[in-house]
Amino acid sequence: xxxxxxxxxxxxxxxxxxxxGVDLDIEDGEFVVFVGPSGCGKSTLLRMIAGLEEISDGSVxxxxxxxxxxxASKRGVAMVFQTYALYPxxxxxxxxxxxxxxxxxxxxxxxxxxxxxADILQITDYLDRSPRNLSGGQRxxxxxxxxxxxxxxxxxxxxxxxxxxAALRVQTRLEIARLHQRLNTTxxxxxxxxxxxMTLADxxxxxxxxxxxxxGSPIELYERPANAFVAQFIGSPKMNFxxxxxxxxxxxxxxxxxxxxxxxVGLRPEHLTPADAGSAVIQGKLELxxxxxxxxxxxxxxxxxxxxxxxxxxxxxxxxxxxxxxxxKPELAHYFAKDTDLRA
Amino acid sequence: xHPALLGLVTIIMGVGGCVGYFWLSNxxxxxxxxxxxxxxxxxxxxxxNIVRPWLFLFPALFALSVYLAYPVVETIRLSLTERVTxxxxxxxxxxxxxxxxxQMMAEDKFWEALGNNMMWLIVxxxxxxxxxxxxxxxxxxxxxxxxxxxxxxxxMAISFVGAAVIWKLVYDARPPGTEQIxxxxxxxxxxxxxxxxxxxxxxxxxxxxxxxxxVWIQTGFAMVILSAxxxxxxEETVEAAIVDGANPFQIFFKIKIPQIMGTIVVVWTTITIVxxxxxxxxFAMTNGQWETQVLANYMYDKLFRANDWGVGSAAAMVxxxxxxxxxxxxxxxxxxxxx
Numbered sequence: 001x002x003x004x005x006x007x008x009x010x011x012x013x014x015x016x017x018x019x020x021g022v023d024l025d026i027e028d029g030e031f032v033v034f035v036g037p038s039g040c041g042k043s044t045l046l047r048m049i050a051g052l053e054e055i056s057d058g059s060v061x062x063x064x065x066x067x068x069x070x071x072a073s074k075r076g077v078a079m080v081f082q083t084y085a086l087y088p089x090x091x092x093x094x095x096x097x098x099x100x101x102x103x104x105x106x107x108x109x110x111x112x113x114x115x116x117x118a119d120i121l122q123i124t125d126y127l128d129r130s131p132r133n134l135s136g137g138q139r140x141x142x143x144x145x146x147x148x149x150x151x152x153x154x155x156x157x158x159x160x161x162x163x164x165x166a167a168l169r170v171q172t173r174l175e176i177a178r179l180h181q182r183l184n185t186t187x188x189x190x191x192x193x194x195x196x197x198m199t200l201a202d203x204x205x206x207x208x209x210x211x212x213x214x215x216g217s218p219i220e221l222y223e224r225p226a227n228a229f230v231a232q233f234i235g236s237p238k239m240n241f242x243x244x245x246x247x248x249x250x251x252x253x254x255x256x257x258x259x260x261x262x263x264x265v266g267l268r269p270e271h272l273t274p275a276d277a278g279s280a281v282i283q284g285k286l287e288l289x290x291x292x293x294x295x296x297x298x299x300x301x302x303x304x305x306x307x308x309x310x311x312x313x314x315x316x317x318x319x320x321x322x323x324x325x326x327x328x329k330p331e332l333a334h335y336f337a338k339d340t341d342l343r344a
Numbered sequence: 345x346h347p348a349l350l351g352l353v354t355i356i357m358g359v360g361g362c363v364g365y366f367w368l369s370n371x372x373x374x375x376x377x378x379x380x381x382x383x384x385x386x387x388x389x390x391x392x393n394i395v396r397p398w399l400f401l402f403p404a405l406f407a408l409s410v411y412l413a414y415p416v417v418e419t420i421r422l423s424l425t426e427r428v429t430x431x432x433x434x435x436x437x438x439x440x441x442x443x444x445x446x447q448m449m450a451e452d453k454f455w456e457a458l459g460n461n462m463m464w465l466i467v468x469x470x471x472x473x474x475x476x477x478x479x480x481x482x483x484x485x486x487x488x489x490x491x492x493x494x495x496x497x498x499x500m501a502i503s504f505v506g507a508a509v510i511w512k513l514v515y516d517a518r519p520p521g522t523e524q525i526x527x528x529x530x531x532x533x534x535x536x537x538x539x540x541x542x543x544x545x546x547x548x549x550x551x552x553x554x555x556x557x558x559v560w561i562q563t564g565f566a567m568v569i570l571s572a573x574x575x576x577x578x579e580e581t582v583e584a585a586i587v588d589g590a591n592p593f594q595i596f597f598k599i600k601i602p603q604i605m606g607t608i609v610v611v612w613t614t615i616t617i618v619x620x621x622x623x624x625x626x627f628a629m630t631n632g633q634w635e636t637q638v639l640a641n642y643m644y645d646k647l648f649r650a651n652d653w654g655v656g657s658a659a660a661m662v663x664x665x666x667x668x669x670x671x672x673x674x675x676x677x678x679x680x681x682x683x
Contacts, residue, residue, distance in 0.1 A: 052583050073589030085580035089602035099588035146584075 002063030002076065002153040003028040003186060004049065009058035011044055011210070018044060019210040021058065026188070026203070031180050034190045035197040036207035036233070042190045043158055045207070049188065050079050050156050062153060073102070078147035079156040082163060084139040086131040086146075092118075093127040096146045110149075117148040120182070121175075137168045144179070157189040161196065173199060194234055198222070206230050228341040231266050231334055237297060239266045239334070240308035242282060248325075251281045255330050263344065266334035269297070272310040272326040280325035281333075284308060291315045300324060362403070369399050416664070423657035444654035454659070456635055457642040460551055461666075464622060464638065467552070469615040471559045473608060476566025480574055481596065483567070493571070497564035504561070504624035511557045512629055515543040547635040554636055557625050562618065566611045573607040574600060606681045613674035620667050639663050 004026040011019035019041050026032050034042035047053040049060055051072030059066050067075045078099075086095050093114055100110045118124045121141045131139055140160060147155055157176070161169045177200055180187055191197055197204050198218045206213040206221065206229075214226040218234075225231035225239075232238045244259040252258050259265060267282065277283070284300030287307075296315040301307045310326055318324060335344040345353075373395060374380070378388035423444055425437040448454050479496050483489035499507060516526030517540040524530040529540040544550045577600055585599045601608070623640035630636045632645065639659060647656030 050587060052586060071589075072587045077587065079584065079587045081580045081584060083578060083580050085578065085584040087581055087584070087599060087603075089605070098585070098590075102589035102594070146588075150588075 003030070004154065004188075005059075005061040006049075007059045007061075009045070009048065009060060010056050011041070011048060011053065012056045017056075017210070019048075019056075022210075022212055024205060024212065024215065026186060029184050029186055031187045031189065031200055031202045032205060033197040033201035033203070034188065034205050034207060035192065035194060036213075038192060039209075040207040041210040042192075042205075042207050044210075046156055046158055046188060046190045049075075049154070050077055051075050052079075073099075076153035077156055078150045078152035078154075079158065080140075080143050080147050080160045082159040084131075084136075084143040084163070086139055086142055088131055091128055091130055092123065092134070092142050092145075095131065095142060096149050099146065099150045113149045113151070114145075117145040120148065120179070121145045136164050137172060140164060140172060141175075144176070148179075148183070153186065155183075155185055155187040157187065159191055160189075161191070161193070176200065194236065198234070204234075206233060224343070225266075225334065226343055228264060228266070228336045231336065235268055235270075237269045237309045237311065239268050240272075240282075241266055241336075242302070242306060242308070243304075243338070246282065246302040246304045246306045248277075248280050248283050250278060254279055254281050254327055255333055257330075257335070262338045264336040264338050264341075266336060267308075267328055268332065269309040269311040271328050271332040272312075273328065274310075274312060274316070275325050275327035277325045279327050281327045282308065283323055283325045285323050286316060286318055286320050288320075289315045298324070365403065366400060370396070373399060419657045419660050419664075422653050423661050424654075426654050440654070444658040448655045448658050448662075453632075453637055454642060457632070457637040457639045457659075458662075460635075460637060461620065461622075461639050463551060464555055464558075464619045465616060467555050468558050468562065468619045468622075469612050471555075472562035472566050472615050473570075473612050475559065475563040476568075476611065477570050477601075477608070479563065479567040480571035481600075484571060484574060493567065496567055499561045500564040502561065504558075505628045507557050507561055508625045508628035511553075511560075512544075515553060517542050544630050544636075545634045550630065550634055551636050554625055554629055557629070558619065558622060562615050566615065569607060569611050570604065573604040577603050606677060609677045610674060610681060613670050613677065616670050617667055617674065620663060620670070639666075 004024070006022055006024040006026075009019060009022040009024075010017065022045060034045060036042050044053060048055050049062075051067070051070065055068050059068055061067065062075055062077070086092075087098065090098065096114045096117060097110050100113065105113075114127070115124070118127055121144060123138065123141050123145060126134060126138060126142070131142065134142065140163075143160070160176070161172055164172060173196060176187075176189075180200075189196070189200060201218055203215060204218055204221050205215050208229055213233075214221060214230045216224075221230060221234045225234060228241065232241070242265045244261060244263060247259055247265065255265075272282070275281075282302065284302050286298065287301055288299040290297040290299070296312050298310045298312055298316055299307065300310065310324075316324060336342060337344045373392050378392040378395070379385075380389045380392070382388075422437075424439060424441065426440045426443070427435055428438055429435050479493070483493045483496075486492070502510070513525065514527050515529075516524075517529050518524050518526070520539045524533055524540055526540075526543075528543060532538070533540055543553055581599060581603070582595055585595050590598060621640055622638055623644065626632055626636055626638050626641045627644065632638070632641045640663060643656050643659035643663065645656075646652045646659060650656075
């Protein structure tokens, strides 16, 4: 078991720099999720930790040991890949035993560890099968099993759920969460799905264009996003942004704050509640309603033309084209400077 | 007529004839034989659709039966008969049972040919596949790999006889003291100071000199197929093996090769079939002298030089019996690969 320390980690392909100096501390036993849009460098960062990509500059330490020049297999990491990456010509048992065999582990010890891992993941019945005779969910469990038997200091997951169907994704997500509770090993998990990030993580690292935008617990990121990007990335549907021209005159009084020319106001759809025109923070013309039964997503546009979404308990009774008013608790409003995008 | 013009006319007539056949026969079927009108329109459409595949398959089936199926039957017949010229000048074919086979098996040259064929069978597919695999793996890793690949593939475009002539020059020997134009003798003389050797007359080793020619040709074929197979291996299985602690050799032998085993078998058996039929190279380089005889050349010798149709046909049957099981296995594996 070990924590990780990343210091000014950079990655370049030729002249193109893709990671621009990442500093990150990961505690022992922590579940850390790297999240961000595609191309943000989250997978690259994970692969640098795994030893599959060279570190161009800076240092990665696992525990006390700097591993920049240590081979992947000697870093004490185990990786679970998006496409499972099972060896198709080996049985499930041999797939799980391969790494241990490479490390010249005693055969009796290999058997004990594989059986134990198979037991945890409930794949004991499949040990003699070939991967091609397994379903997607079973394959992913074997891939996780292959990681467990190596008894690593750090588990690395590279979008492990994206090849599974929706129902299986939820189930496997729970299994990974349980696995973390049980093993209490450091886990680093890459995903572009913010639901996975919110539900699994002790700590979320939001990346964009090879830079860390914010590091924090899921609730910190939700309640106090450091900048406009994080604010819009965390939360679904994403946070609405308004400028002063969008807001009615009543807004300043409700929010207790004058909206300046350099202010962006961020209001989450789930925090907007229907109100009278007199106490409105935002008003918009009704354009579309998506009724999901449990709640409704109301699509509107302000007089200024800015589109926004409100999440309401019941669909509105008003007809399309009519103007609706919404209010919000002042402490739930977020403000970002327009020029820097930073929290104001 | 000028030969080039003749060729052009042949091509136009051939292609035109093919297109014309499919087009006209289709029109005839749809408009005259089973026209989709009248009281039986629906039944006619169904019947036309049943007939159409056979109509289109007919030229291929016809050509295959005339040029493949019939010769097999005729060869079997010839191998069991003896051609006798009667006093009036006519020829008759007398049934002699397996006498031709018995006569063939009594000949040393046949056993020499069979033995050499077995040696070819082991050496050529093994070396071609091994070199092809090596070339495929190495050329995928380097910047000028595609140039190297086209160079290795190029011998595939040379006819066997052409390749034989090229390699005959490699093994060429000039009288001692003169400039050696054969590269092998040039190197040999330069390093050893001995007199130049007539390489193709050195028994046992000369067979290998011939095999090298076929290996040189077939390596390109093996490389192209295996290179495609190697690229089809999911990169993540290789990365998983890296994390699992496999070194490059183990990745190649334990992860990559097992994943393309099916393709390797197909390549191996395909080359095996080529080897069993090998004729041109031996014919052009040694004509089976100095103990380099192979079955196909033996067959040719008997059939067209000695005019012994019976034994020649018997030799042909032996080749077919050897090729058939490998061919069946090859097709079986190729089909399995395609699934």
